[in-house]
Structures are given as C-alpha cells and as structure tokens.
Amino acid sequence: MTTPDTASHGAARVASPLSSPLSSLLSALLAGLVFGLGLILAGMANPAKVLGFLDLAGAWDPSLALVMGGAIALGLVAFALARRRRVSLLGLPMRLPGARGIDARLVGGSLLFGAGWGLAGICPGPALVLLGAGAWQGAVFVLAMLAGMMLFEWLERRGRTSAAPAR
C-alpha cells in the first residue's frame, strides 16, 4: 500500500513511512469493505439465512458455523502475530482488549444481544451492509440499534453520577 501524503506528514514525525493519518483511515476503510464483502459472500447479509442457522429445531442451515470457522482460522494466525507486536504495521499502538473478568454485564448484555439477533436475524455488521444495500429494514434496524446504544450511554452516565465509577 502506498501513502500519497507521506510528503505532507514527513518521515520525521512518524516511525514508519507507512504510517500517516491518511493510511490508517484507508486501511480502516479497506478492512470495513473486505468485512462487508465477506458478509455478503457468506450469505450473512441475508437475515433469512442467519435465522436458518439459529433455527435448530427446524430445517437447520449450518452455513454460519463455517463462516465463523473460516474467519477464526485466519483470525488465530493474525492475533498470534499481533500479540508479539508492540506497534502495528502502520506504527499505531496495539489495542488488544485488557478486560479479564466475566461479570453480569458481559453475560446479561450478551443474552440481550442474542435475543435481538434471534428476533430479526440481524447483528451490527450485516445491519450496516443492509443499509448500504438500500433495504429500508436496514435503516430501521440501524436507527433502533443506535437508540439502544444511546440508551446505554445515558444509563452509564446516570450510573456514574449516582454511584462510584465502574471503570
């Protein structure tokens, strides 16, 4: 990958000639694009197919398991490499999650998420792909999802003012 703006951001300011604000934005755009293309190819942008996987008692479509398997196969290699690095290939800090504890927030939140996922067959990635595909259902879902996330922010702020900081 080339960095068209190396001249303006100068090699003196950054550790690697690859690292610049523009190249990190381009790689984020590329990662999002490849992610979305993967979802479409895998059939995971089709909520009916996701529900076909979640319907164990009906005619079960195991495709989603293979999607996860393929993704994790590459992911295992990538994260094994990532763990050994202190900065990314673009010279950015490695931000691997530090949280360790398994608590009620993690489990309760995930249980709620699963219920919503099972209702419509849509999770956050496919929701954004559906939006881009021009499906009105994608727009409704994304707006509701943002509302849910804002509700979380509001509850968090309220909790922080009335109790000791959680983190």
Added chain:
Amino acid sequence: MTIDWTHFTPLPALAGGLLIGLAAALFILLNGRIAGISGIVGGLLRPARGDVAWRLAFVAGLVAAPLCWRLFAALPEIRIEAGTGVLAVAGLLVGLGTRYGSGCTSGHGVCGLSRLSPRSLVATLAFMATGFATVYVVRHLVGA
C-alpha cells in the same frame, strides 16, 4: 435436527468467513484495533478527539460493500421477514446488549475467539444461546 441441504452453502460460507477473517487480520495488524462492529459504532456516540475518523472510515467500508459488490455482480438474495415493530425491538436489544456485553458477533465471536479470550467465549455462548432460544420461541412456540 434435520439439515437443510438446499440452503446449506458450505463453499461461499467458508470463503466469506475467510474474507471476514482477512478483514479482522488487516485491522489488527495495520491499525492495531479489534474489528468489533458494535464497539466501533458505539464509540461514535462518545466522540473523543482523534477517535472519530477511523470509526467512520470502517463503517463507510461496510456500508459501501454492497455498492462495490454491485459493480461486478448482482447482490445475493436478501430476505427479511421481520416487520417494522420487530426490527425496532430487535435493533434496540442489539444496541443495548452489545454495549453492555462489550461486543457482538464480530468483536467476541470472530476476534475474541481468535484471541482465545475466555470472556469472548462466554459472551458468544450467551448470545448464541438466546439467539437459538428466541428463534425456537418465535417459530415453534408462538408461530406453531
């Protein structure tokens, strides 16, 4: 359990999964970040300096994917059974739940399991469990 052989698409599923894994690999190795969609979107709601543009870029890539796909081929079938009310409730639960649970199918399911994170394994088992249970209730108890 009966397998739905007519809808089972092992090769595209595996190939699509590899692309998703490639995206996660690119993002951690180039940007040093986890490709967790709910966290990336959720972070936009508590904007901090220097923390907005990369999130928007990733989201733009996801939204652009179907447009990019259409340049070369017709989009595969998209079938959505849920009506407006169900979509709204589902979206709300997904938004709230993924933020409390610190992740979704991508952050916990793909990246977390790839990192062999016990937290992500618990989260994935939890959302899979209620995903299966919800479809069972909707299709086989209420819909029966």
